[in-house]
Amino acid sequence: VRQCVESMTITAQREKVNIITLKVKRYNPETGVQPWLQTYTIPTHPGMTILDALMTVKESLDRSLSLRYSCRMGICGSCGMRINGVERLACQTQISELKGDVVRVEPLRYLTVIRDLITNLTPFFDKHREVRPYMIRKDEEEQEHPAKEYLQTEGEMERYIQFASCILCGLCFSSCPTVAIDLFYLGPHALAQAYRYNSDSRDQGEKSRLQVVDAAHGVWRCHTAGSCSMVCPKGVDPALAIILLKKKM
Numbered sequence: 271v272r273q274c275v276e277s278m279t280i281t282a283q284r285e286k287v288n289i290i291t292l293k294v295k296r297y298n299p300e301t302g303v304q305p306w307l308q309t310y311t312i313p314t315h316p317g318m319t320i321l322d323a324l325m326t327v328k329e330s331l332d333r334s335l336s337l338r339y340s341c342r343m344g345i346c347g348s349c350g351m352r353i354n355g356v357e358r359l360a361c362q363t364q365i366s367e368l369k370g371d372v373v374r375v376e377p378l379r380y381l382t383v384i385r386d387l388i389t390n391l392t393p394f395f396d397k398h399r400e401v402r403p404y405m406i407r408k409d410e411e412e413q414e415h416p417a418k419e420y421l422q423t424e425g426e427m428e429r430y431i432q433f434a435s436c437i438l439c440g441l442c443f444s445s446c447p448t449v450a451i452d453l454f455y456l457g458p459h460a461l462a463q464a465y466r467y468n469s470d471s472r473d474q475g476e477k478s479r480l481q482v483v484d485a486a487h488g489v490w491r492c493h494t495a496g497s498c499s500m501v502c503p504k505g506v507d508p509a510l511a512i513i514l515l516k517k518k519m
């Protein structure tokens with residue numbers, strides 16, 4: 271198979287079909303070897319995404335390359351990585367939309383690398399859990415055994431619906447300059463979810479969430495750089511959620 275890809279690349283060069291050079295950050299903490307950039311050259315085809323390119327490498331050139339993915343359609347949030355220095359979903363990034371024929375691919379920042387492009391997302395999910403991202407009712411019996419539907423008007427739904435699109439991909443977290451200097455900072459994803467549930471007319475947990483948010487590593491650490499909102503692949507605007515949380519408080 272390796273020979274096949276190599277011969278496809280040579281044919282592509284000869285026939286002037288586009289080829290791409292991927293520079294992928296590799297690291298295996300078990301070996302003790304420092305992270306390095308490994309170069310792979312492969313032919314591309316129309317519609318090819320960075321995830322397709324990485325899978326071509328993995329299937330045909332280097333099986334040791336490690337990455338995380340699942341849905342291949344921008345839903346599961348597991349293929350987040352830095353592509354040419356910007357946080358993106360690999361499955362949603364077409365090679366044709368990138369400038370040049372050399373693409374640098376790196377893991378998300380501020381998370382421990384397990385191997386190559388796979389990071390340990392546990393601290394990210396822990397922060398999410400801290401803001402109690404679920405419906406809370408004052409009556410515990412009602413919380414555990416709801417007996418009726420809680421209807422909403424369109425207007426009530428509009429208050430939170432854009433923030434409900436979060437797929438927990440981690441792109442905003444990796445792009446955030448506050449996370450860069452404070453690893454205990456809750457982060458844009460968690461704060462956006464605090465706002466999402468606080469704004470839901472069916473929820474009664476605002477008080478307990480605000481206690482978490484109004485803390486040393488909470489909402490006041492944000493300097494409104496807005497990079498979180500720039501990179502979010504689902505159109506969530508965490509910077510806006512943080513501003514609205516601050517305003518409420």
Ligand code: SF4
Pocket residue numbers: 435436437438439440441442443458459462498501502503504505506508
């Ligand atoms: S807010 Fe956007 S970028 Fe951040 S985790 Fe959710 S979907 Fe990903």
Ligand code: FES
Pocket residue numbers: 339340341342343344345346347348349350359360361362
């Ligand atoms: S593989 Fe699921 S979002 Fe990319």
